[in-house]
Amino acid sequence: MSEPVRETFEDARWRERWSPWTAGRGTLDLVDGALRCAIDGASAAQYSDAQITDYAGLARRDYPWRPPLRMTVRAWASHPKGEIKGTAGFGFWNQPFVASVRMLPRLPRAAWFFFGSQPNDMALAQGVPGWGWKAAVLDASRPAFLALAPFAPLGFLLMRVPALYRRLWPVAQWALGAAEALLPVDLDEPHTYELEWQSSSVIFRVNGQTVLVTPSAPRGPLGFIAWMDNQYAVVTPQGRFKFGCLTPPDPQWLALDHIEIAPLPPL
Secondary structure, three states, rough: HHHHOOEEOOHHHHHHHEOOOOOOOOEEEOOOOOOEEEEEOOOOOOEEEEEEEOOOOOOOOOOOOOEEEEEEEEEEEEOOOOOOOEEEEEEEEOOOOOOOOOOOOOEEEEEEEEOOOOOEEEEEOOOOOEEEEEEEEEEEOOHHHHHHHHHHHHHHHOOHHHHHHHHHHHHHHHHOOOEEEOOOOOOOOOOEEEEEEEEEEEEEOOOEEEEEOOOOOOOOOOOOOOOOOOEEEEOOOOOOOOEEEEOOOOOOEEEEEEEEEEOOOOO
């Protein structure tokens, strides 16, 4: 477990803790005491991203965070959720695949606040749309999911029958360790987001109100990321897969002015 983190982006020293990275039309800017992960002039012809992480250069086994811990972030965006194009968010993951880095792909593990605009469609939790502003967890490396993986081609076919999807997908969702909830707030106003990660549960709160309690949690170690980009992904139980980039009509950004990560006593 790493030492506690408290970041307020008061000056350029934030770069001593966080690793900045941009692609395409992405920029990272300090504006009015907040860090903006921004993209300006992005198009569907090019991937654009602006992000900070705390795991650059580390092997995945050395990523800094394991449960139990609490993450608190104060954040807001340039536009309401219906006007942003791409994905954005903050939290913990295992960086499953990066084409520019010589690391083997890994099955994804994450606990985070995640936004995806349409046509994003990652429908992992039954009853929750595959897009929107969400609290979400998953761990595709769970033994139960690995045991089901050889049957995925048959499963995709079965899930195309609505009655079978309603009956069978909850089993696959449990095996995947997936849980999601749409958030009751919009992106364009400042809110305080809290994630409490225990070894067997994750609790998400917004402005002190609980929005999701999961019965399972991803394994550590994971790394922290905050980002905004212009990409989309379609990954559905019915076997639809598609990836690409979008053209935002205006400059857009995700701002953060407070990040705190602190260990907790075990439950």
